[in-house]
Amino acid sequence: MHLFDKEKNESNESIYSVESNGTQLTNTKEFHFYTKYKATKNHKYILNADKSPAYFSEYHYFRPSNLKERFVSLYKGDSTDGPLVGQVGSNTWMTKFHYRDANGTEHPFEQIHKLKLSPLYQWTAPNGQTLLWKSTRQVDMEENGKKSKLRRGLKLVDEHDQVLAIFVHCKFAKRKIGKFILDTNSINSVEMEQAVLTTALTILEVCMIAANNAAAASSSASSSAAVAVATA
16 A cells, blocks of 8 residues: 655645545545645635645634634635635634534534543534544554654544544645545535534644644743853
């Protein structure tokens, strides 16, 4: 099995990405996930397997007064001009969320811990299923799939621990963040697809914010230590 396949995209980005044909699933759907920064806005976009626009995501972390209503917004197409198909609001600590689908119906979504260092994210899908996003190095859908050598990926499981979707980060990419692979036998409606993507985007953003905050704190501590040594 060749889970990671080195390739070059149109922007000459050297990456490693998940191959859906490396799984034993009969029906899968892929999405490529890219970042797009413009001024102070944080946007990301999702492309279909043929690189045509699928969804566009907007993040509202820098407007904390609106965080409860809007943390992550997902639009159909390649900009915020498309229809809003999913939105997540968050509490101040980004541990409890509420997911609203395209019809405005809210679904529970929260961070939980089960004696693990990495948090789990439990949510109720539009079809009523209780699903769980897990942070994991086991990024393939197979039981003995290859493990990520770069960072932890995500996998979505149902109450029977069956994997329904995965996300894996790219290596050495300038703008490409990673790839989603969905099991279309289980994620078999547009509503489910949008819910899976919106909840995953929320978790990825929370992880990125936490990593940035940790890096900033470490840098500040190092600077303070250097000043203390210089003035000693």
